[in-house]
Amino acid sequence: MKRNIIIGVLTTIVLIMALAIQPFSFENIDAGNVGIRINLYGSDKGVDNITLVTGRVWYNSWTTKIVEFPTYTQSVDYESFVITTKDAAEFKVDPKLNYHINPDKVPQIYRQYRRPLAEIQQGFMKNTIYDAYRIVANSFTSDSVMSNREVFEDRVQNVLTKTLGKDGFVYDQLTSAITPPPSLRQMIDEKNASIQARLKAENQAKQAEAEAKVIIARAEGQAKATLIKARAEAEANQLRQKTITPLLIQQEWVAKWNGILPTTNAGGSTSLMLGIK
Template sequence: MDSQNNEGRGALRSKLIKAGVGLVLLVIIWIIQPFTYENIDAGNVGIKINLYGSDRGVDNITIVTGRVWYNTWTTKIIEFPTFTQSVDYEPFVVTTRDAAEFQVDPKLNYHINSAMVPQIYRQYRKSLSEIEQQFMRNTIYDAYRIVANSFTSDSVMSNREKFEDKIQVLLTKNLGKDGFVYDQLTSAISPPASLRRMIDEKNASIQARLKAENEAKQAIAEATVSKAKAEGEAAALLVRARAEAEANRLRQQSLTPLLVQQLVIEKWDGKLPQYGTVPQFFKNITQ
């Protein structure tokens, strides 16, 4: 009986050991198994690269989207965003034709041509952030360097729009051929300190000249108004004087001897005028 019990317990122990080993093996297999999946989000493009086989390497790249299952031992998935990217670069210095040094602080907005993602990976074999800080930064620097070398320091400041248009043309061409679509470039261009002082002095001189011209125009306008006012007052005085003279003339013409005699009689108070007051007497009766 004891012998049978021992055999039963041994068989059970053996089964438990086998079950435990099997479970451990399943866990190990689950951990090390190579199959997994990648979700390619909207606004992104994934590329599937075969690492083994006769068609391995970057020559066999497939564009994938959505949920992609793959073997991590034999396949690699790399994801590139195709929505607009914004990169703020560190400032750098470029030299104009007359050896003036301008500091440029560029900020680039761009997006990737999704159809050219395989070509981008074949050519650079780097992540997008590495491409931005290496190839794309060098492309931006070269564009500024080439264009700045065709301008003088004065013409850069006075023809800013033309300067930036040439930068845009170069970047559109040089980035576009590798699958990077130019959207917008914001560049803060700072002239050297000496040129900045010259510009400030020139602006101050222009402001002073404009102020003097405005003051001169205002003085001329005020003088014109004063002259017109004086001429108007003089004309009014002349009109009044002429009117008064004409009235006196008419009064004198109307003073006939008979009328004078009648006026004397009407205004005489019965007293004879004293010596020296006769002219005033006649003046009173003629008014």
């Protein structure tokens, strides 16, 4: 009886130890990630050319290693650095890169760099970004960088697209945040202030000219109205003079006569209508 108990206990211990040290395990590859199988022993040791899909992957932990790489969009905010234009002006750049990894290139990336993604970002990718800015800046003057920011950043993005893309890093977006040197910043501010002052003076001149035109137009209108009124009165007077005749005057006098002859100082009455028959 005791012997059977001892055998049972030993068997249980052996099973537990076997389960504890058995090499088979699994890895859950989450969505947005891919895993690569690495053979640790044998003639084909190294990175397999097989990209494992998402899901649960079984493997022998004694002979195989599974490395998981994210393929969703990564956002890396790099430390600022200084670039120099071809006229020796120094600009501060604070880049922020958004990218993702081509799943088919994951084995190649691991085989080439043998580093976790975080280390690749702060090593190869960081140096590539800095070099892209420095190369492009050497073809621009300080003034052209500020006046052609879009062209400058497009050239940097083209360099990054080619350099990173060939290794499987797919460029999505880059924010440069370029800051000019203080002296150039002051010149730009003064230039902008001068332009604003000139525009303000031009607007004021245009406004004054418009107001003067309104005043002139009103004066011309009043003058024309006065002239038209004077002409109308003159023409009316001429018409009145042409229509007033002696006969018309006598008729008007008769129409208004009350029958009493006007008295003179001699005491007699004299008819003012002469020649009336």
